[in-house]
Amino acid sequence: MSKKHNFSAGPCILPLDVLKKASEAVLNFNNDNLSLIEISHRSKPFVEVMEKAVGLVKELLEVPKGYSVLFLQGGASLEFLMVPLNLMKEKGGKAAYTNTGVWAKKSITEAKNSGEVFVVGDSSDKNYNYIPKGYNIPEDVDYFHCTSNNTIFGTQIKKFPKVPSLMVCDMSSDIFSRKIEVSKFDLIYAGAQKNMGPAGTTLVIIKDEILGNTGRNIPTMLNYNTHISKNSMFNTPPVFAIYVSMLTLQWLKDHGGVEWIEELNNQKAELLYNEIDRNPLFKGIAEKEDRSNMNVTFTLTDSSKEHLFNQLWENAGISGLKGHRSVGGYRASMYNALRLESVNALVNVMKNLEKKLR
Amino acid sequence: MSKKHNFSAGPCILPLDVLKKASEAVLNFNNDNLSLIEISHRSKPFVEVMEKAVGLVKELLEVPKGYSVLFLQGGASLEFLMVPLNLMKEKGGKAAYTNTGVWAKKSITEAKNSGEVFVVGDSSDKNYNYIPKGYNIPEDVDYFHCTSNNTIFGTQIKKFPKVPSLMVCDMSSDIFSRKIEVSKFDLIYAGAQKNMGPAGTTLVIIKDEILGNTGRNIPTMLNYNTHISKNSMFNTPPVFAIYVSMLTLQWLKDHGGVEWIEELNNQKAELLYNEIDRNPLFKGIAEKEDRSNMNVTFTLTDSSKEHLFNQLWENAGISGLKGHRSVGGYRASMYNALRLESVNALVNVMKNLEKKLR
Known part of the structure; x- marks a missing residue:
């Protein structure tokens, strides 16, 4: 499957x-x-x-x-x-x-x-x-x-x-x-x-x-x-x-227990937050020092690109990315069972968006 | 299965x-x-x-x-x-x-x-x-x-x-x-x-x-x-x-909805209660007019036959028949999804016990 x-x-x-x-x-x-x-x-x-x-x-x-x-x-x-x-x-x-x-x-x-x-x-x-x-x-x-x-x-x-x-x-x-x-x-x-x-x-x-x-x-x-x-x-x-x-x-x-998953969760969070901070099209919502490793909230810096971004991640087989109505933007929840390759897939979509708009 | x-x-x-x-x-x-x-x-x-x-x-x-x-x-x-x-x-x-x-x-x-x-x-x-x-x-x-x-x-x-x-x-x-x-x-x-x-x-x-x-x-x-x-x-x-x-x-x-299941539940209850009342080896626990169509409680009239009876129903693929500790004996719960053939299987075991002890 x-x-x-x-x-x-x-x-x-x-x-x-x-x-x-x-x-x-x-x-x-x-x-x-x-x-x-x-x-x-x-x-x-x-x-x-x-x-x-x-x-x-x-x-x-x-x-x-x-x-x-x-x-x-x-x-x-x-x-x-x-x-x-x-x-x-x-x-x-x-x-x-x-x-x-x-x-x-x-x-x-x-x-x-x-x-x-x-x-x-x-x-x-x-x-x-x-x-x-x-x-x-x-x-x-x-x-x-x-x-x-x-x-x-x-x-x-x-x-x-x-x-x-x-x-x-x-x-x-x-x-x-x-x-x-x-x-x-x-x-x-x-x-x-x-x-x-x-x-x-x-x-x-x-x-x-x-x-x-x-x-x-x-x-x-x-x-x-x-x-x-x-x-x-x-x-x-x-x-x-x-x-x-x-x-x-x-x-x-x-x-490998909690020690193993904590290391993996840190890797996943670092990967996504790094891209949010690097890519000028995106902006994190939470204060940096308080950023959650479980739920990553972010927005597009230019909301007119929303339609294109949504298309790209949907085409990449990504689901559940819409932000909560009281915050808006996007929320990537990266619980234990989410694999690093899924975060990579999202980061690639974000990079692709940048390329397409260059 | x-x-x-x-x-x-x-x-x-x-x-x-x-x-x-x-x-x-x-x-x-x-x-x-x-x-x-x-x-x-x-x-x-x-x-x-x-x-x-x-x-x-x-x-x-x-x-x-x-x-x-x-x-x-x-x-x-x-x-x-x-x-x-x-x-x-x-x-x-x-x-x-x-x-x-x-x-x-x-x-x-x-x-x-x-x-x-x-x-x-x-x-x-x-x-x-x-x-x-x-x-x-x-x-x-x-x-x-x-x-x-x-x-x-x-x-x-x-x-x-x-x-x-x-x-x-x-x-x-x-x-x-x-x-x-x-x-x-x-x-x-x-x-x-x-x-x-x-x-x-x-x-x-x-x-x-x-x-x-x-x-x-x-x-x-x-x-x-x-x-x-x-x-x-x-x-x-x-x-x-x-x-x-x-x-x-x-x-x-x-x-067929509740009407259908009520009819079937009545049939199942009648079948089992009739056998309890007919078979001298068994006795119902609840007063007749208040008998539940869902949970049929009964005992053996001679508790020394318990081991043999238990063997017979277990061999017949029956499970969950043990009575609650506060009542003892047996309890046959016949909820909606239990089929008439399962009640028949139990009644046959009860008849078999009678034959074996004749």
Whole structure:
């Protein structure tokens, strides 16, 4: 099967090997003449999938002891609610947030219903084209929350701040793309549908000891302890999404793990940003020091060339390059499964445009 | 591919044609050389899937005007929370529930955190082997809640009560198995993983006008209006689970719809219950008048024959027959996709056991 160069922002490209195995499992899983999606989630074959997925997360990210790994539902959007409910004290609860994009803003809105929120860093003044730095976090907040990578705007935290409180991070769009020190975080969450798998499950990595201290009566399904005590099987889990995530993590491990992919992601980013900076027809949108390795946002310096450029990349088998409506221009999402040759294909199109207009 | 006779309680059997199409879409969806699970949920091909799925629900169940159809996440367990948050008044909220099994009990636990709950019917005295009837529902409750089919215990409501309030029903394990009059309900919800599709999405059918009357500040993701206003695309939906649900609903429509399947389900149930009642080696667990057409619970009259019986049905290619731990014995789940020939295979095994022991 010839594949497109898929630059979609998410749901996004997955490794072809993973897609093949997932396709096969939908017909015949485990050579048992049953489909993956028609067996009990409590059957041995699926319990093994869940355990393997959890084990791979722990191995790939070197998760220290004392942390639980969960596969939940509802996406990062439900985490926006679960985080304050589980971590913000019922009486006098406070949290510090950074406002670095659409998703960060939604997380702030949700937290405000549970306590006082201090927005300690905010890049909305420049349509979120940079990462705020050097902000002060009040000593007495229950936790600090940040978004590691801003999919829509193409910015990424390169150095996480030191915080006086619990550290919570939404890593939906860059988890498994680079090395992180899990011990520096108390709670990490991520919708699967970028580097981990298909839409339909949310990864949560949580330090067990931080739970149970808010004085709140937390609804069963929104209480992390519910899911920890049942190994993410309190109710029927999203079987297919977890299986494909497991396959994708296994693919990552087989190829050399996070260290390998970080090096490759750096190469891909360097290749594309170099061309954006070199080619007078293009301009990057995000501040250079905050540029995301996952989502590269850029525009044409002369918008009248849009039609020609679009034709060229479409003819080259490239898809998913249109920018988000709130930013405009173009966005090349280069998640783990996107190969260097796809970035080369895009860079060649950009060079071709220059030649044609010379 | 030779298929097993899959009597699993859920996730459970799906039509083979659906599995084939789903498997293909994971590799190449819409003949576009992209996988279903690596395209944007906002792309035209997936928006069409969502619209088609919603349209099929409306058509198959003859949903009247004024109702919305949603595909959410979190399973029925999250609905246990969303129902009281969306329907129970913040001040002096009251609701009536029936306690007919494990899931009903969980829904009651969750509702109690939001207001006063009257358990108006309760079959826990006989390990839930019957459906309570003739109970009184207080006139002033905000809503009445029942579970149409109790998967674990094998009981099913044959005639829904007349209620003086809003009518809410958890139909997770029998939706699309028989004709229902949607206009008699104000809110219906159902986890997909029985008659509708794979685990990972929850169907909600809701009368729009009942929302917004509680005085509560409902968290964004738990507010039905959030999802109604965004056509179930407030955040990334569980793409694969919705696609396979759409395929399954299309399969149902192509074969003759709910009327056709109800007739077939009646035949399957009659065949198996007749054998249970005829064969002196077996005994049904649920009260006859409340027997479920979806989940048939039964035991051996002589438990020393268990080993032989298990051998016989395993040799016949039957799977998923073990009863739930809280009931024991056997449970034959006969969801829509289970064919009459599978029930025949089971009945033949039961007859064979009788012959062997004669």
